[in-house]
Amino acid sequence: MTSEAIAQCLGTNPVVVRRTMGFLREAGIVSSGRGHAGGWRITADLTVVTLQQLHEALGEPAIFAIGNRTENPSCLVEQSVNAAMEDAFADAEALLLDRFAHVALADLVADFKRRHAETLKQKD
Amino acid sequence: MTSEAIAQCLGTNPVVVRRTMGFLREAGIVSSGRGHAGGWRITADLTVVTLQQLHEALGEPAIFAIGNRTENPSCLVEQSVNAAMEDAFADAEALLLDRFAHVALADLVADFKRRHAETLKQKD
């Protein structure tokens, strides 16, 4: 599939697609080819690659949008608040990543097939 | 405590402090007074107000920094990905908020006192 086609699916730009897919290539999950019949293809085993691995491949972007204002504040009150929140955040992150680790691409394929069959049925 | 003083503690601006504290006032957690001896004071019971309530008072800002690109995508693949992630996100969010619900301001005060005592001891 070309970057152009993927970009259209996502409503974005081919260069943006290449930017992100590049990380997946570095992780060995996809490969890219140039020229005619070029584009992106999945090279990894769909039953092995998980959402967790994708997250890791994409550079482990920050999971939470809220959190500490300062990492090591001099204010003791802020220190207490940070400490109280950090435990909770760590546990929530662990839970999320564990869930992600149990979703393989093959699971997504299976779900997609179900949706696709449903869509075809609707057209009758 | 004045907005000015709080702003200095946080390394920010008094107006920014008022903006945020205004939400806490609406929730009845703090009150503000003008003029001499004015400023902010906590009106709620410290053993009752939790981090969860603060989160709610602040308008329940989005917890996650990652997630769906599109809420209701027409792309079936994206739909499958979204569905797989949403469950995990929901559970992680529930866990986080439950943790927050079990941290009262009084707990923060206790932790602060411990830190404060420790700081004084260090000075010897």
Add this chain to the structure above:
DNA sequence: TTTCATGTAACAATAGATGTTATGATTCGA
């Protein structure tokens, strides 16, 4: 050799958060 595709750098646009300035309203003490 032409066409189609990625690779990549540089730059632009956008949006959201944060910071700032300015002005008005209120309270309290002298």
Add this chain to the structure above:
DNA sequence: TCGAATCATAACATCTATTGTTACATGAAA
């Protein structure tokens, strides 16, 4: 009553991260 201290709020500015765009180079295949 006056003046200083303080919040209330609107308007505007700045910052930052993401996302989008343009341009050009590189490589592969018909």
